[in-house]
Amino acid sequence: MPDQVRDVVRWLPVADGSVLVLEQVPVGSPSATVVICPSLFWDQISNQRAEVMLTRLLAARGVRCARLQARGCGNALDGSAEVPTLETLEQDVSAVIDDLPVGGPLWIVGFRLSCLVAAALRNRWPDAHLLLWEPSLDGREYLRQSRRADLFAHLRADRSDGQDGPPELHGDPLWSWTATSIERGQLPVELTGHGRVTVASSDHDGMLRPGVAALVEEWRRRARDVEVLVTPTRRKWWYVGDQVHATEENPDIRAAVLGIADVLTRTAAGSVTG
Amino acid sequence: MSPGSNALVVPPPFCNLSEGPFDERYEEVVAGDDRLFAIIATPRGRVPDVGVLLVHAVTTGQNRLWIRLGRDLAARGVTSLRLDLHGQGESSGIQRDRGFDGKTRRDVLAAVEVLRAQGCTRIVLVSYCWAALAVLLAADAIPDAVAAVLVRPPFEVLRAPVVLAGLDAGSRSPARKVLRTLVSPAGRQRLIADADYRAWVAARALRRITPQAARQAAGQTTFDAQDVVRRLAGLGPRRLSVAALFGTDDPGAPESDPRDRAVRDAVGSYLRVERVPGSVHGHGTLEAQEAVRDFVLRNVLATLTPSENETGPALDLP
Numbered sequence: 001m002p003d004q005v006r007d008v009v010r011w012l013p014v015a016d017g018s019v020l021v022l023e024q025v026p027v028g029s030p031s032a033t034v035v036i037c038p039s040l041f042w043d044q045i046s047n048q049r050a051e052v053m054l055t056r057l058l059a060a061r062g063v064r065c066a067r068l069q070a071r072g073c074g075n076a077l078d079g080s081a082e083v084p085t086l087e088t089l090e091q092d093v094s095a096v097i098d099d100l101p102v103g104g105p106l107w108i109v110g111f112r113l114s115c116l117v118a119a120a121l122r123n124r125w126p127d128a129h130l131l132l133w134e135p136s137l138d139g140r141e142y143l144r145q146s147r148r149a150d151l152f153a154h155l156r157a158d159r160s161d162g163q164d165g166p167p168e169l170h171g172d173p174l175w176s177w178t179a180t181s182i183e184r185g186q187l188p189v190e191l192t193g194h195g196r197v198t199v200a201s202s203d204h205d206g207m208l209r210p211g212v213a214a215l216v217e218e219w220r221r222r223a224r225d226v227e228v229l230v231t232p233t234r235r236k237w238w239y240v241g242d243q244v245h246a247t248e249e250n251p252d253i254r255a256a257v258l259g260i261a262d263v264l265t266r267t268a269a270g271s272v273t274g
Numbered sequence: 275m276s277p278g279s280n281a282l283v284v285p286p287p288f289c290n291l292s293e294g295p296f297d298e299r300y301e302e303v304v305a306g307d308d309r310l311f312a313i314i315a316t317p318r319g320r321v322p323d324v325g326v327l328l329v330h331a332v333t334t335g336q337n338r339l340w341i342r343l344g345r346d347l348a349a350r351g352v353t354s355l356r357l358d359l360h361g362q363g364e365s366s367g368i369q370r371d372r373g374f375d376g377k378t379r380r381d382v383l384a385a386v387e388v389l390r391a392q393g394c395t396r397i398v399l400v401s402y403c404w405a406a407l408a409v410l411l412a413a414d415a416i417p418d419a420v421a422a423v424l425v426r427p428p429f430e431v432l433r434a435p436v437v438l439a440g441l442d443a444g445s446r447s448p449a450r451k452v453l454r455t456l457v458s459p460a461g462r463q464r465l466i467a468d469a470d471y472r473a474w475v476a477a478r479a480l481r482r483i484t485p486q487a488a489r490q491a492a493g494q495t496t497f498d499a500q501d502v503v504r505r506l507a508g509l510g511p512r513r514l515s516v517a518a519l520f521g522t523d524d525p526g527a528p529e530s531d532p533r534d535r536a537v538r539d540a541v542g543s544y545l546r547v548e549r550v551p552g553s554v555h556g557h558g559t560l561e562a563q564e565a566v567r568d569f570v571l572r573n574v575l576a577t578l579t580p581s582e583n584e585t586g587p588a589l590d591l592p
Contacts, residue, residue, distance in 0.1 A: 009364075075298075077341050152464075168559065171556075171557060
């Protein structure tokens, strides 16, 4: 890690709990601020190293980056409230953005389910740019896929899927309030705000995933300028258990992260036009 | 699916961390050119003698089991440090070396040094899977280590004289995994019924068994198993208390397989094995997490003196 980047890790009080904020801060004035919305369940683990790689890369290019472990997740695990839900995730990210010093344009990045959170945050920060990374379009579908991925992981490991026990996904409990909130979530057809929108989605025979492509078309039809980055990752939702070891050495993930970093830094420098 | 139809309805046990009897803080552990992410939990208002190093191997510091363990232990009066090894979780670096020395050993020793700086004079090493073996082997350089509590240490990797990266444990090889899936009744049923699963198995097999993967693995000697076994035998005179947990479905316990005789001879004098039904590998279910949590807490608390163990009621943390 270059010396001109500083790691800051701190707990930030939020409502009736606290979140763990992980920042990479460049020396000097940042050219932009990037906040990555937190994921849930296996996505917390599977994309963690890619996010670490992305934020360190961006910070080395002069972009201030913040990630967080939201209430009810990771080191902000806390049983005192009905967390996490999409709404509490939104509150947590809002609190982090409020707490960050203003520095250049603001990018809000979502990964899979947290793209729903990122899109919702544009109600408060209409000028913020959005980067939606492998966006989940629909919370109900996300849960369905997650349950099947969980089942496959148990089959792979040749063990019981724990169906007799309480509902869970990949070793995390699935609380009723979490499930209810996720099932209500959808990426909106009508995006609020006026910042840029970039969709980074994995290769599907050289094209976007069909569902994502349809949504991008719809947004464009509504006069929304949407940039598309087709990443070479061949990751599929059923690959639970992959991409944890030596993520940095996976050429596909590396290429995806570099592509996303390029988008974020080019825009920070103001060279991307609509 | 109706909202929440397959979700937990019972709320989690109440616990406001700000009112818990311990404090948590982030600590950057410097190990060579890497900066490792660690969270230290300490009982409030006292400096314990016992420090527990939690090394969760290939999972990360976000894993709920290790977070709960770290807090449980602090609530019971010992200092805990949960560590992301280099290349894992939030730590810097890339984890290329899957041997037991090199950077992994360096990370463990650096974290133990941080525990000592907290005033800990007796170190308990708690670890999982591959890191459990690495941590156990590192104990030869930790004179104040009093116990090691290991979750599914993969002793089976020591069956081969030399272990190669990517082609290590026999039971974890891609071909055997595919075969095991194909022959298990649940796997067969799912293959017949589910097109997505068929696609997953096919894609995975193609991806794993490729000339490129073979090239990557070729010639990368990770460790000399015979040397590892010799070093394990050398821990015997240390009188280190070593307990290991296995699920009945997990490989690795050096019990009856003739291929494990050397390991059995090496660790037999000090290793105490416990078994729970099912598998604790990956602790991918809440049930497995509870089994691991119970095992670790029991064995760590057993290292405390009676006066140290009087630390008030145990919390049921979320």
